[in-house]
Amino acid sequence: MVAVLEKLPKPLAREEFLKEMVRRIDGKRHSDYPMVNLIRAGKATRQQIGYLGVLFYHFTKVTPQVLSTIHSRCDDRRIRRRIMDTLIDEDTELRCGSKGHDELALDFGTRFTGLSEDEVESFPVPQSIKDMVAYRFKVAREMPVTVALGNSGIASESHAPQMCRLISDGLREHYGVNDEDQESWIVHIDGDEDHSETAFKVVLDKVTTAEDQAKMLWCIDEYLFHWGNFWKECEKGRIILRK
Amino acid sequence: MKAVLRPWPVDFTGRPTVTVCINDRDERFAPCCGRHGGPEIVAALREAVACRGLNVDVQTIKCLGLCAKGPNLRIAPSGSLYNAMTVEDVPAVVDALDSDLKSAKA
Secondary structure (H helix, E strand, C coil), X not given: CCCCCCCCCCCCCHHHHHHHHHHHHCCCCXXXXXXXXXXXXXXXXXHHHHHHHHHHHXXXXXXXXXXXXXXXXXXXXXXXXXXXHHHHHHHCXXXXXXXXXXXXXXXXXXXXXXXXXXXXXXXXXXXXXXXXXXXXXXXXXXXXXXXXXXXXXXXXXXXXXXXXXXXXXXXXXXXXXXXXHHHXXXXXXXXCCCHHHHHHHHHHHHCCCHHHHHHHHHHHHHHHHHHHHHHHHHHCCCCCCCC | CEEECCCCCCCXXXXXXXXXXXXXXXXXXXXXXXXXXXXXXXXXXXXHHHHHCCCCEEEEECCCCCHHHCCCXXXXXXXXXXXXXXXXXXXXXXXXXXHHHHHHHX
């Protein structure tokens, strides 16, 4: 853990809290990292992109368990239902995507690298990604439910569509990747656009005490730190491609 | 048809892509484009693009993430979206593409 859990002397007013969350995200959006822009410009190596594909799978595959952990701790029926809908999106082909999102990520990982599903699954995941996954579970288990939801909704998903669009356009334009082979990115470009607004609204409505707001701000700093490590790790391109 | 039109990138000189969702799935949880004309839209688009001699790549996908609004179609690199598409809407989409391509060349 690198972020410091600050103490707020009193709860921040709604607008002030929103401004503070956005201030912490500014400059640390996914699309601020070189890796994303290298792909868009056609300057990333195939090793870097293949490595991204495999690491993104190892990030994505735990999302259903992270969500169900939060779901199991949630006392509010309406919020629980929303989590359930997201879980169906993520873990099945029934609402969003032609497969569970982990399977779509696995498809991209295998098709771009030429590795088999077993090889992607057993790929030696670097410590920084293991730490990121451990952080996600820690938040899901220990943070207030609305803060845990805001962790993914605000700190990560609120700026994911732009990243997915840049990656997808780069893959299509410079690396000859057909859209069918990169559904994992495309499904989030327009499908997730309203997630940001929803995530901010829920957090602004529900995270109102000084203690919970401090936790939310800590989560944003900490998750963005892990995301920074993720993108820097991808740049290393530590993978041997089969194609 | 509903359209969310986005500007064409000024420096783009490549081949645009039209991606049509053709996903066919159990509709108990969400509708799918494949059962509401997606494949027919692809066929009509390919035919119209060929007839007009446009340098456009028509691709398919199994989800654009907007299932409730389908049938959906997305244009790259502008990111323009067309929702609630029908085969009858195809000429209008091709007209718009043609116009965008001409503007890009100009």
